[in-house]
Amino acid sequence: MFKAFSRILRFTRELWPLYVLVMISSVATALLALATPFLVGRATDVIVETLRNDSPAEAAMKSIMWIALALLAVELTSTVVRNVGGWFGDVLSTRMRQILSDRYYAKLLSLPQSYYDNQVTGTIISRLDRSILGLTDFVNSFANNFFSMLLTVVMILGITAAYYWPLALLLAIIFPMYLYFTTLTSKKWMVWEKEKNSNIDLAQGRFAEVVGQVKVVKSFVTELRELSLFQKHFSNVVDLTRGQSRYWHMMDIIRLGIMNLIFCAIYFTLFWRTLTGHFSLGDMVLLLQFVVMARQPAQMMSWLVDTAQRAAAGSIDYFKAMDELEEKSANPVLVDASRPGGAMSISEADVNASVRPRMQAPATGPVIEFDDVTFEYIEGEPVIHNVSFSASKGQKIALVGESGGGKSTLVNLLLGLYSPTSGALRVCGQELSDTTASELRSSVGVVFQEPALFSGTVRENIAYARPDATQEEIEAVAKKAYAHDFISNFAQGYDTLIGERGLRLSGGQKQRIAVARAMLKDAPVLVLDEATSALDTKAERVVQAGLEKLMVGRTTLVIAHRLSTIANVDIIVTLDQGRVEEVGTPAELAVSGGIYSELLRLTASSSAADRERLKRFGFHDGAEDDEDEDELGVELKEDEQGATSQTTSTTN
Template structure:
C-alpha cells in the first residue's frame, strides 16, 4: 500500500475530490444503517399486531410512516451514492490526466541515452498499464469499497452494543483475511512482474512492426513476427495458470475461513433469538447489519486483486519517474514532472544565439565521448567560422553522427568542451542550444498533421507568408500547391502520403523557417533518387546561405565545394583542410577520390565502408 499512498501524495491537488468521496461515503453509510432499524421497527410492530398485543388498525399509520421512511432513506442513499460515484469517476479521470502528463513530461526531460535502451512500444505499454491499473483501483475503491468500509465500522459498533461476542467475531474476519492475503501477495506480484515483461516486449515489437509494416511484408516476415508475438502472450498464459491456481487456492482458504466464522455468527444469532434474548425485530436488524458487513469482506478478493495490479503497475511508473532528467532540460518540463496537478505551461520560443565577431561559430576543443565505457571519439578539435561549410568524412561508425549528436545537445562530452556562437554548451539550456542548430536528417521525420503544421513545427507562431516563403526557398511550394488542400493537406503518420523527395523538401522548409545560425545536414539526400535529390539539393543550397554548416555526405561530389573537410579515423581527427589541399596529401580524402575515379566492384565496396556512393 506504500505505492498507492505515494500516488495519493503525488496527486494531492485532488484533495477536494478526496473530501467529496469521504463525505458522500459517510452519508451513504449512515443512510444504509437506517434501513435495518426501520425494518426492525416494522417487524416488531407487525409481530405485535399478529400476536394480538395491539390491533392492526392502531398500527396502520405507523407501518405507512415506516414504509415512507424506508423509501426516503433508500432514495437518498441512491442519490448520494451516485453523486459519490460521479465524484469518484471525475477524480479518476483527473488522476489519469495528472499521472499521464507527469509521465510524458518526465520522458521529454530525460537524456537521449535513456531512449537508446528502450523500445517505443514498451514505453507506451508501460504508460497504459501502469496508469490504468492505478486509476481503476482508486475508482473502484472510492465508488464501492470505501462506503462499505465506513458502513462496516458502524456495524461493528452497533452489533457490539447489542451483543459484544457478535462484534468480536465480525472483527476477527478482517485481520484474518488481510493476513492470508499478505501471504498471497508476494508470489502474485513476482509472477505479475514477469508477465508484464512479456507483455511489454510483445507491445514494443507490435509497435515496431506496425510502424515498419512495409519492411515486414517485403521480407515475407508476417508469420515469423506473428509467431513471436503469440509466443510472448503464450508465456503469459502459462504464468497466469500458475498465478491463478495459487491465487484461487489461497482465496478458497480465505473464503472457507470466512464461511466458518459466519456459521458461528448465524448459529449464535439463531440460538439467542430462540431463547428470547433478541426479538424478531432484533434478529432482522442484526441479520441486515451482518449482511452489510459480509459484502465488503467477500468483495476484498476483487479489491485486493485490483490493488496488487495497481502496486505492480505503480512500480513501473515510479521507475521512470525516478530517472534523472538532463541537467539542462527545460525547467517547465522538470516542474511538470513533479507537480501534483496539471501544470500550466507557457511555451516560449527560445532565442537562437548569434555569431560573435572574430569567434568561431562551432568549436570542438579536445572533445571525447562514448555511449558506453568505450570511447567513440577521442580528443577531437576543430572550428568553423561564420558562414563556413565543413564536411565530416570517415568510415561508418567512425564518429561522424556522434559529433552531430553532441552538437545537438543529445549527449554531453565526457571530456573537452564545445562552443556554439562563442558560448560553452555546458552553460546553455537545451532550448537555447537546439534553437541555434537547424538539422535535416536522412529521414525527414515528419509528424501526422498538415503540411503547414510540419513546416511551422519549430515556429508555431509563424505567419502564412513566412511559411510559404520558406516552402518556396526549399523548392517545395510547387508540389504543395498542386494538392487539393494545399498547405492544409494531411500527410499521414511520418508523412506517408508524400514521396521521399517531397518529405525531405518539407523538412528543409522546416529548417529554413527555424532560421538557426548553425545547420547540420546528416546525409540529407542519401535516401533519394537522382531526380528527387536534385530537387532537394536546390532547397539545401538555399538553406545553407549565410549559415555555418556541418555536412555528412553520401557522395563526394556534394562536398567538393565545402570550405573545409575533416577526416576521421577510429574516432580521431586525421586531417583538416580544403578539398583541394586534402586531395594531394595521400590521406583518407585522397584515397576516396581515387576510389571514385574507378567504378569497380571492389572500389564500390570500399566506398560503402565510408557510407559513400560512387
C-alpha cells in the same frame, strides 16, 4: 502495495479536495445504509408486538406508515448521495489519469537520449496504457463502491459490539484473517504479474515497431514470423496466468472456507441469543441485515486485493520511469511539469520561449567549437577521442569518415542529446554546460537523413518550429526548398494531410518539406546529417539545391554521402575511429594522402574492391545519370522562375 498507493496519493496531492469530497459522500452513504436495517428492525418489532398482544392492526398502521416513508426518504437520499459521490469518484479517477499521464509525458520529454537508447517505443506506450489505466480504474472502483462499504463495515462493528461484543469480535476476525492469507499469496503473485507485464510490454513494443515499419515486414515476407513472435509472448502470458490464477483461487478457497465457518458461528450466535430472549425478533432482523451487509465487502476483498495488486505492480514500472534523472539542460518548465505539484498547463509564453533562438552567432570567432572533446556511451569505452575543430559564422564544415567513425555521435553532442565526457563544446560562443537544452536546440536547425514528418497537413509540418508563421512565410520557404510546386499540385494544397511520417509523399517530397521546415526555423547553426543519402539521384539534386539556399549565412555542419556534396565546403574534418585525422580545405586534403584523398581515389576507381571499400564510408560511387541531370536542370529552372524574390532571413 500500501507504499505504492501512498506514493500515488503524494504524487497527486493537488486532488485533495476531490479526495475529501469522496470521503464525505462515502461516510454519508455508509450512514444512510445503516438506517435501513434499524427501520426494518423497528417495523419488525411493531408488527410482532401487535400480533403478540392481538392488538388492532389499525393502531400499528400509523407507525408502519411513518417507517415506510422514512425508508423511502433514506433510499432516495442514499441514491442521490451515492450518485453525487460516484460523480466525484469519476472526476477523481479521470483527473488522476490526466495528472499521471501529463507528468509521464513531461518526464519522457525531459529525459536524456540515453534513456531511449535502451527502451522499445511500444513498451513506453504500453506503460502509459497499462500502468496508468490500471491505477485509475482501481481508484474509480474504490472511490465509487468499496470505500463506502468499508466505512459501513466499521460502523457495523461498532453497532454489533453495542448489542453483543462476541458477535462483533467474530465479524472483526474475518477481515484481518482474509488480509493475512492474502498477504501470504502476494509475493508469489507479484512475481508472476511482473513476468506477465514483461511479456505484454515486449509484445506490444514489437507490435508498434511492426505497424510503424509494415513496408519492411511485407517486403521481406516476414508477416508470419512477426505474428508468431507476438503470439508466443501472449501464449507465455496465458501459461503464467494459469499458474497464477490456480494458486490464487486455491488460496481463495481456503480464505472463503474459513470465512464461511466464521459466518456459520455468527448465524448460530444470533439465533441462539434470540431464542434465549436476549435479542428481540427485531434485533435479530437488524443484526442479520448488518451481517449480510458486512459479508459483501468481505467477499469482494478477493477482487479488491487482486485489482490493487495489479495496480501496484503497474505503478512500479511507472515510478521507475518517473525516477529517472532528467537531462541536465532540460527546460525547467518541462522538469517542473513532471514532478508532484508541478504546473498542469503550459502557458503560451512558455511554449514560445522554448522555440525561439536565444543565442546569436558571433560576428568573429567560432560559432561551433569542439575543444578536446571525448565521449563514451558506456563508461570506460570512449567512442570519441580528444576531438578538436571549429567553424566560424557562415562557414560550411564536413565530417568525413568510415561508418561508425563518430560522425553521428558528434552531431548528437552538438544537439545536446549527450554531454561530452571531457573537454568543452561551445555553440555561438557559449559552453553547452552553461546553456539549456531549449536554448541550444532553438539555435540549431537540423535536416536528418529521415525527414521524420508528423501526421497532419503540409502547413503544420513546415511550420512545426513556428506554428504562428503566416501563409506568406510558409510559401516563401517552400519555394526556396523547391517544394511549392508539388504542394500546389495537391488538391488541398498546403492543407493536404500527409499521413503518419509523411507516408503519402515520396522521399524527395518529404525531404524538401523538411528543408523548408529548417528554413522557417531560421537558426544560426545548421546540421545536415546525411540529408540526401536515402534519395535517388534526381531527388537528391532537387533537395541539394534547396539545401544550398538553406546554408546561406549559416554555420553548417555536414555529414554527406557524395563527394560532390562536400566539394564546396570550407573545411573538411576526417575521422578515423573517433579521432580527428585531418582538418583542412578540400584542396588541401585532396593531396594530403589521408582519408579524403583516399575517397577521391576510390571514387575514380572502377575496381570492385575499391567500390566495396567506398561503401564503408557510406559514399555513392559518383556515377551520374545525364538524362536525370538534364531533367533536373529544367525542373530547377522552372522552380526558380516560380519563386518569389523574397529571401529567407538569417539569424545574425
